[in-house]
Amino acid sequence: MQRDGYDETVEALSAPVDSVNGVAASLTRLFPVSGAAVSTIGEFLGNETLSATDDVAARLDELQFDLGEGPCWDALNTGRPVLEPDLWTTQNERWPVFSRALDRREVGALFAFPMTVGHLRIGAIDLYASEPTDLSREHTQQASRLAGLVARAVLRIAVAAPTDEPMEATKHSRRTIHQATGMVLAQLDIPAEEATLVIQGHAFATGRSMMSVADDIISGHLAFQTGPAGIEERR
Template identity: 55%
Template sequence: MRAFEVTGAAVSTLGDVLGSETIDASDAQAARLDEVQFDLGEGPCWDALRHSAPVLEPDLRTRASSSWPAFAAAIGDDRIGALFAFPLQVGPLKIGAVDMYSLIPAVLDPTQSKRASEMADLVARRVLQDALSRSSDEYTDDVGNPYSRRIVHQATGVVLAQLDISADDARLVIQGHAFSNDRSMMDVSRDILDGRIDFSVRQGRIEESE
């Protein structure tokens, strides 16, 4: 909020990886905008996550009804002027969204939008790291097994090459996939090394075969 001229902001998880939940909100209105989108399954946060791209609505009062009719009807009395949503994503893992609202119509220029996207990338890593740290050690460590660590290390290198991301982010992708599928990192790593899981994005989806 200090970086952009907005009234409020919220960070939320969405979808299957971490579930749908408001992690933090600047005020009750920001939290309500999240809750409405959770309940209805539509809105700028869902679109940002679905398309892996920012959603910028500078004049919500005149244009929201065509994009999100149920959401627009639900917040019609809230008098929101503008709403901006940025996806939280680590590699192919779609985690949630950051949304910012203004009580009056407002515009984010390309430089501001780029800066907000960069900030959302940092938030995404923190959100995923925090979620994994609260989960079982099965997903965040390898139970002290040196062989297991070698497998995860090798799989991290494969994912790094597939997605052209850092080693830390590649490991987060493996952790997040294991967590969301209730599997161990070692099992997922074996599937990666055997070619049963391929995080390369082809035609908008991750390849995974049994």
């Protein structure tokens, strides 16, 4: 059953995972699409496809990386899904080059979902169908939610990578971090776990310790707010 598959995927992605390799494949099982790709995009984690079901999906993302335009960029920049159910009859003027480069013999519909955590832009999920296809409201909501979960998983994996050790939060810092978590969750109206991740992500992105970021939050030097393009810093 579709719904069971969705719930299962939500559950699987909510638990700590080592990789998101299999995510693209589960997305094609859940939604009426031919293929899917999960990619990190932008300055934060670089442009890289983490999971793709097939060459077409991988190439679609590759193309968008190279051109710097396309639905996945739009999705990430606006923080909203980009739905192109019929590429055969409509042309999106926002990405003229990508639109021209697109091979319509292989792709009839394209759906991009932003992967963000707090103010951090992680990447996007691209789903394509070989023929024009409508994505239902429910499917759109489900895919959006999954993109958020995948974003968290990817961020956790990136932050846990043994390249640096900014996580040495001594006992001293913990209280501060918990208090800062409370402030961020109130600033953004998000759950505590997510607020911690925003602090962690900010620390990771700026190469600082969580404690020093937490200190800035408590002193009021750093705050977060919800802006037009998602969550942003307010200094």
